[in-house]
Amino acid sequence: MKKPIRVLIAKPGLDGHDRGAIVVAHALRDAGFEVIYTGIRQTPEQIAATAVQEDVRAVGLSCLSGAHLRLFPRVVEILREKGAGDILVFGGGIVPEEDIPRLKEAGIAAVFGPGTMTAEIIDYLRRSIT
């Protein structure tokens, strides 16, 4: 049997709206992923450290406060510094479309906005992590 894919779902910054993060975490778990949820109010440093320590294949970042441009790229940066640049980083939340190219340039592989079906995220992760 194939080993389940480990994913970290994380809430960087001060935003406490975690409904989306928790729903995604539940959906991934039900789809056979192994999911770790950080809880709210994590710094990019803490998230990267947890990702490395837990040996996850992907990190999903959720932010609804508008701080995504500052916080998401920082997580990628620190992961690269730690030699863990192969961990896939994706994100979601209240992210205006015009910010998505900037996030992708900074190494965020995919951004899932409001209204995304969890099935789409599951498909995406299965396709991207082999």
Place this chain on the structure above:
Amino acid sequence: MGGSISDAKEKWREGALRRAIGKIGERRAAFDTSSGIPLDVLYAPSDLPDFDYLRDVGFPGEFPFTRGVQPTMYRSRLWTMRQYAGFGSAEESNERYRYLLEHGQTGLSVAFDLPTQIGYDSDHPMAEGEVGKVGVAIDSLADMETLFRGIPLDRISTSMTINATAAVLTAMYVAVAEKGGAGRRGLRGTIQNDILKEYVARGTYIFPPGPSMRIVTDIISFCTAEMPRWNGISVSGYHIREAGATAVQELAFTLADGIAYVQAAIDAGLAVDAFAPRISFFFNAHSNLFEEVAKFRAARRMWARLMRDRFGARDPRSLALRFHAQTGGSTLTARQQDNNIARVTIQALAAVLGGAQSLHTNSRDEALCLPTEDSVRTALRTQQIIAEESGAADTVDPLGGAPFVEWLTARVEEEAAALIRKIDAIGGMRRAIESGFVQREIQASAYEYQRAVEARTRIVVGLNEYVVEEESRGELLRVRPEVEEGQRARLAGVRAARDGAGVERTLGLVERAARGTDNLMPPIIDAVKAYATVGEICDRLRVVFGEHRPETGIC
């Protein structure tokens, strides 16, 4: 007579209805509300066998307040149209407030940024990227003075969405008013000050639940004595609903939080009728129109009976549940965003038919960003159209007495009461939160809703049905990135200009009060007047109270 209606309904069900269904069927095998309450095809007076009009419904302004808290409701005065606003710097937010007041808004509602809400100054590392984003950044009294420049605090009412740092921001409001010559006794407004729901939704807590409840009680007790026209707490179901709760859960958890605050204030030695008249509530208004109206009506009836029977309140103002409503942010879609105007209209109508005292209508673009001036105006106009054109405000509780509405009101009440009994059995709301019960309930509902949307058993127009390809929209409101830098510079200026010794002395008194049992409000007012910052005051409290660290892990 009930018997004959009941027989007639059965006859109709077996005859005309059965034939019609046999011929054309029904759209679904079963119908239910968003809380999962199953619905019959039709309600008649016989569906209310134990219904006693005078006992259960009565008249507006009288116990049990099912029909409303005042005898005339909107025939005398419309609800307060109060749009939640604030972003960037105090300067910019002040401009938006003046814009809203010029366009006929009748009260202010202040949104603070997350560092202000969580007790970090704008130059704290945790504040990075968050300054001015979801609300206005306030570090010291200097920012608060700018925020309310040119606004007559003795004539308007102001609502402030502030919880963990409510004591500090209330102190600043008092200080600004007093500097401008308005006394604290005349100030009208509301602070949210509802910390319990922050542990289960929204997440802007700082301290553990125990000390947090002490701060809440200190504020209530201070407001009771010194600010008689100020609502020292707004018990909020709004965010619980946004986190995924059903209408029934929203109602039950909100009232259970209310019970916890009332008990805490009584335990602190306050007489129930001294503070209970100033307790206010804040509910969500979602799209299932009748269930929402039933929820608001049930809330009033339940609170009136709880306050009378459980806490022995006698003052009618202690028994009357007054509430602010806001339309449901989580119901808005990022796609086809003009559809959101229709959603907001239905939700706002539910709040009005439910007897709200004040209302915020969301703007169509809020699934993507903070609202632009243009979309906020449309949201405000939506309220004005309901007020001036729909006729919904022209008679009190227009849906009251309808068999369906009375049945649903009773059913929502019954289910919420069962949930409150469960929380009582756990040992009250604080215990229920600490044990994770409330969080699990909300998360289960949120997940179930998402699954229903993905299975398309619940239709969201433009999301899982009636979907079109569309270009992304042009104008978005963006908080300028320079805001953070500017705010830090202003903060540095304040720190350089103030009397350092005075700040140290007043902060010491805040810490001393925290270690003892004296009310925290007077020393906090002195500290903010000395231009101590939100972060500095909260740091002194952190030393004494510690910080809340929720459990996390694999879910």
